[in-house]
Amino acid sequence: MAGSEAAWQAAQAGIPVVIHEMRPRVGTFAHRTGSLAEMVCSNSFRSDDSEQNAVGLLHWEMRAAGGLIMEMADAHRLPAGGALAVDRDPFAEAVTARLRAHPLIEVVDEEVSALPQSGHWIIATGPLTGSGLAQAIADEAGQESLAFFDAIAPIVHFDSIDMDTAWMQSRYDKGETEEERTAYINCPMTKDQYEAFIDAMLAAEKTEFKPGETAGYFDGCLPIEVMAERGRETLRFGPMKPVGLTNPHNPTEKAYAVVQLRRDNALGTLYNIVGFQTKMKYGAQKEVFGMIPGLQDAQFARLGGIHRNTFINSPTLLDAQMRLKSKPHIRFAGQITGVEGYVESAAMGLLAGRMAAAEMRGASLPEVPQTTAMGALVTHITGGAEAKTFQPMNVNFGLFPPVSDAKGGRKGRQVRYKMYTDRAKADWQDWLGVRQAAE
Numbered sequence: 001m002a003g004s005e006a007a008w009q010a011a012q013a014g015i016p017v018v019i020h021e022m023r024p025r026v027g028t029f030a031h032r033t034g035s036l037a038e039m040v041c042s043n044s045f046r047s048d049d050s051e052q053n054a055v056g057l058l059h060w061e062m063r064a065a066g067g068l069i070m071e072m073a074d075a076h077r078l079p080a081g082g083a084l085a086v087d088r089d090p091f092a093e094a095v096t097a098r099l100r101a102h103p104l105i106e107v108v109d110e111e112v113s114a115l116p117q118s119g120h121w122i123i124a125t126g127p128l129t130g131s132g133l134a135q136a137i138a139d140e141a142g143q144e145s146l147a148f149f150d151a152i153a154p155i156v157h158f159d160s161i162d163m164d165t166a167w168m169q170s171r172y173d174k175g176e177t178e179e180e181r182t183a184y185i186n187c188p189m190t191k192d193q194y195e196a197f198i199d200a201m202l203a204a205e206k207t208e209f210k211p212g213e214t215a216g217y218f219d220g221c222l223p224i225e226v227m228a229e230r231g232r233e234t235l236r237f238g239p240m241k242p243v244g245l246t247n248p249h250n251p252t253e254k255a256y257a258v259v260q261l262r263r264d265n266a267l268g269t270l271y272n273i274v275g276f277q278t279k280m281k282y283g284a285q286k287e288v289f290g291m292i293p294g295l296q297d298a299q300f301a302r303l304g305g306i307h308r309n310t311f312i313n314s315p316t317l318l319d320a321q322m323r324l325k326s327k328p329h330i331r332f333a334g335q336i337t338g339v340e341g342y343v344e345s346a347a348m349g350l351l352a353g354r355m356a357a358a359e360m361r362g363a364s365l366p367e368v369p370q371t372t373a374m375g376a377l378v379t380h381i382t383g384g385a386e387a388k389t390f391q392p393m394n395v396n397f398g399l400f401p402p403v404s405d406a407k408g409g410r411k412g413r414q415v416r417y418k419m420y421t422d423r424a425k426a427d428w429q430d431w432l433g434v435r436q437a438a439e
């Protein structure tokens with residue numbers, strides 16, 4: 001996805017491109033074909049609503065930028081209500097044919113197993129990056145900066161947390177500044193609530209690993225339900241321990257257990273539930289996590305999961321132009337940068353292709369405004385996200401600077417989302433330099 005879009009954008013800007021693709025010679029457990037831009041699982045680009053949905057907005061921005069992936073997805077669209085579903089094989093074949101037919105693009109069927117030492121490169125090898133290259137990246141960036149699994153704790157929109165029940169406090173009020181002393185959001189549970197929560201978690205439907213995925217967990221990221229299976233009290237002595245905290249809404253009563261959420265982005269609009277990486281199915285997660293006092297109306301920016309996924313710690317490794325700081329002739333794009341999903345990956349390819357092409361012409365593109373879906377994503381991966389807890393992320397409005405006059409409720413949300421998308425479209429057209437032409 002990302003490599004195809006990057007190549008297209010650079011070639012359209014007049015730069016000759018060589019695509020190195022290891023398939024079909026070297027396969028992965030998820031890909032079936034030798035086509036570029038193969039959709040490995042679902043055939044959906046998700047919502048196509050560019051007024052109320054962040055991924056729909058990303059579609060809009062990519063179309064406005066002449067994106068190949070969106071053009072081909074539109075050409076091979078299947079009926080799916082408000083979603084953009086794609087006829088996957090004709091789509092991938094059409095992307096491949098367009099790239100192979102481009103006079104400035106050459107496709108070489110070979111695996112790249114080392115970091116190139118010269119030239120301009122974009123590494124867009126995705127969640128199933130070949131092992132030789134993955135090792136070379138780890139050698140360059142440090143083992144701790146390359147993950148092979150994402151162990152994802154759910155991420156919640158701050159404005160959907162009930163702060164009449166929850167409160168902000170770090171354990172034992174630790175920290176030099178007021179901000180540090182109130183870094184966590186705490187959700188208290190009584191004994192009955194805790195017991196019911198454990199029962200629901202143990203009974204919830206879980207996803208099994210697919211063939212080829214490894215079931216080995218790192219010790220630091222055991223799924224929450226696996227911890228609960230080890231004993232009903234395990235969580236009360238682990239991530240849900242109630243010590244060092246006083247509930248200002250009810251200071252005389254000690255909570256039996258406490259769920260903590262930690263800030264997940266610089267804007268403070270997203271919080272992750274600490275230690276709650278999980279293999280519960282999405283529907284079950286919403287039900288079980290909705291039992292946590294304070295999260296009864298939680299809106300999730302992403303639900304939890306554990307998947308095979310190669311990705312780098314982009315916030316520490318990449319500069320704002322998506323270049324590897326230690327080897328700036330190499331850019332990264334796509335899922336390996338810590339975005340998640342077909343569309344987000346292609347979007348980061350679009351930016352990387354344009355940035356590389358500009359650099360080769362001796363220019364530099366201005367920063368993409370964070371108010372756009374493109375800008376929100378690239379800002380997140382290149383510095384906006386917390387590096388320590390960095391996990392792959394779909395595009396969502398929590399990554400955007402808040403719009404003023406945020407109001408609650410469904411109606412308020414619709415108004416707010418429209419404000420986000422109107423602002424994004426205008427700013428994106430400005431960035432592309434096409435606003436005047438459009439008006």
Ligand SMILES: Cc1cc2nc3c(=O)[nH]c(=O)nc-3n(C[C@H](O)[C@H](O)[C@H](O)COP(=O)(O)OP(=O)(O)OC[C@H]3O[C@@H](n4cnc5c(N)ncnc54)[C@H](O)[C@@H]3O)c2cc1C
Nearest residue numbers: 001002022041042111112125126129130334335341342345
């Ligand atoms: C099992 C699985 C299921 C998924 N399901 C979904 C889903 O339903 N919806 C969704 O939106 N996203 C899904 N994803 C995420 C999805 O992979 C990405 O969203 C998207 O395909 C990533 O795009 P990309 O361009 O970064 O990587 P890819 O599309 O994977 O492209 C990377 C390319 O690089 C090639 N490559 C890898 N290493 C080398 C090398 N060393 N040398 C040469 N070529 C190499 C690969 O063959 C591949 O063609 C899934 C991922 C996995 C692993």
